[in-house]
Amino acid sequence: MTMSDVPRVIEIERLAYPSTWPPSAYRKELQDNRWAHYIVLRDKQITEERSVVPQQEAEKPRKNRLFPLSLLPSRPTITVPAPELASIIGFAGLWLMVDEAHVTTIAMHPDYRRLGLGEFMLVSLIDIAYNIGAKWVTLEVRVSNYTAQNLYRKYGFREAGLRHRYYSDNQEDALIMWTDEINSPSYKQKFQDLKARLMQKLEAQ
Ligand SMILES: CC(C)(COP(=O)(O)OP(=O)(O)OC[C@H]1O[C@@H](n2cnc3c(N)ncnc32)[C@H](O)[C@@H]1OP(=O)(O)O)[C@@H](O)C(=O)NCCC(=O)NCCS
Incomplete structure (x- = not known):
């Protein structure tokens, strides 16, 4: 993601989330946060x-x-x-905090959902996590967001707690989810298998 992508990212964010970041937040992340990694997916x-x-x-x-x-x-x-x-149809991002990669956002344009592309972005984030030396990947997700939870569970994220009234728009709780250590042989194997299957699916499409 670059600064010039931000207006389109915000358009998609508005379609994907009940509440949104101000545009300045993305600009700050891109300009000032050296631990942040943001990507866009293009058609x-x-x-x-x-x-x-x-x-x-x-x-x-x-x-x-x-x-x-x-x-x-x-x-x-x-x-x-x-x-x-x-051409931007999705975006995602994470922060590295010491050896933890925190997924901050992941969203697909509604017209492009259910095609494996949100999964492709999560795979890309986990690849980034490997490249920047993270040991774990973690995130928060609304307790009602079963769609996203399913995606995360598929990639080995497990519930590790709850943040009460975490979301200010409706006071909804957040589930805190973590992967196992991503460098463990079992996680690496699972990730590689899922990624290979996804790439096959996307190529077939
Ligand atoms: C979450 C999101 C990124 C998923 O993107 P997507 O491209 O539609 O998802 P994919 O097609 O890649 O699906 C990957 C997995 O997600 C889960 N999933 C996706 N859509 C689902 C649905 N409607 N119902 C249940 N599970 C679903 C499944 O586990 C699926 O794997 P499968 O195909 O083997 O069943 C998308 O729904 C979105 O942008 N939602 C709004 C923003 C949001 O809630 N982000 C998460 C914030 S924590």
Whole structure:
């Protein structure tokens, strides 16, 4: 993730989370936090398709199928984002704290879910955790977020406690989840097997 990706990241964040970080938080993370690692996932096809659209065409407002034309504002207020931005379909990040990698966020655009891509981002984060010398990976997740919990459990995260009223928007509790030591032979094997299976699935798609 780079600074210029932030506006699109925020768009996706708004679609994915009930409450969001202010844009300045991402900029701070990218500029000032040397322990932070943030990634974006791009749909290469979008970049290719959009890059052949002539400039004038690309600046027309998006057709909004939900509203009749008469209800749309007379001046275009929404423009098609530049191809490099529109191609971002997911993002994720972590911090390294001593030898622990803390996953801070992971979100897929709703149109791209259930394709194995959120899993691909988690795999990418765990790969980063290996590369930066983390021994464990940990995160917090809403107690009601079974979808994300399923993804984490698949990758060996286990519940290790609860943070009461952790989320300020609805006072929901957070489950604290940890992996086993990622360098243990058993975790490495599990991770490699899951990753190989995922890559096969994605290639087949
Ligand atoms: C969590 C999230 C990133 C998953 O992304 P995704 O691309 O849809 O997930 P994938 O297709 O890669 O699925 C991977 C695994 O996640 C779990 N999962 C994903 N969607 C699920 C669903 N609707 N119901 C139950 N489990 C689900 C499954 O374990 C799945 O593995 P499987 O395919 O072997 O069943 C996505 O749902 C999202 O962006 N949610 C909103 C943001 C969020 O809650 N982030 C987590 C904050 S802690």
